[in-house]
Amino acid sequence: MKISYFHTVYSHSPRQINLQDWLDLTIQPTSKLKGVVSEYRKTGDKKIKEGLPCVTMSATFKGRRTLKKIHKKNPIIVLDIDRKENLCIDMLAVRDLFMKHPSCMYAGLSAGGDGLYILMLLAKKDKLSEYFEHFREKLLKVGINIDESCKDSTRLRFYSYDKDAYLNKKAKPYRLALKVKAKPKRQAGGYKNNINKIESLIKAIQASGTDITQNYQDWIKVGAAIYNELGDSGINYFHSISSMHPDYSYKKCERKYNNCKKMSSISFGSLFHIASGYGIRY
DSSP states (O other), X not given: OEEEEESSTTOOOOEEEEHHHHHHXXXXXXXXXXXXXXXXXXXXXXXXXXXXXXXXXXXXXSSSSSGGGEEEEOSEEEEEEOGGGXXXXXXXXXXXXXXXXXXXXXXXXXXXXXXXXXXXXXXXXXXXXXXXXXXXXXXXXXXXXXOGGGGOTTOOEEOOOOTXXXXXXXXXXXXXXXXXXOOOSOOOTTHHHHHHHHHHHHHHHHHHTOOTTSSHHHHHHHHHHHHXXXXXXXXXXXXXXXXXXXXXXXXXXXXXXXXHTTOTTXXXXXXXXXXXXXXXXX
């Protein structure tokens, strides 16, 4: 994947470099770059920082960094976790948290050495603002604040050095769960309660980022359990749950739900039994 490289913050003529090369350089820097970053961390001198090389990761540019000059968007969001907005946060613990996420490409110290920046691989490259709102809301629940500028595809990322940075070359694209609601199939007693149950379950799945359809047999049982209780109106719930899988396909999901209609022996309770096996409670 290509990113735009700027010699300093004042440069307006970027060149395209490989993202992987840039990340490797942050872990194994040249002696010169390591020295400059170390000096900045000691002094906090902004002029030193302004002389560091920079990149844009969410998009590449031809010429100046403006929305009109975007050459290509990248499926990446850079999450900045600054000390000034997270005074009581253990940054190493936060880094460990992201290291466990399959969509995390990189987690390392920022140029100042007292903050973090995280690279998350996205499934959609044209929904940066939506991903930002999703991550902001999700991280706020655990007391982590991310910089507002994370949703700006033109923002520069200053060079930083972290020999202990986390680098994942096999990150899986992060998918936003579909926000859908089903129309009732019937108005029988207990129906509304079951709707509340499945919506609560889906919220728990989305909050934890858990894929309960990892096993193929579990996936078709989930579809059958939903259909046998909600009929055709349950398709959107099936999409919401299935979309957590890294290989989710809208068309395949539609076809599979139709096939599940033949599995009349699977009860609605099977859905919650399967979810509990993945540690999901609601």
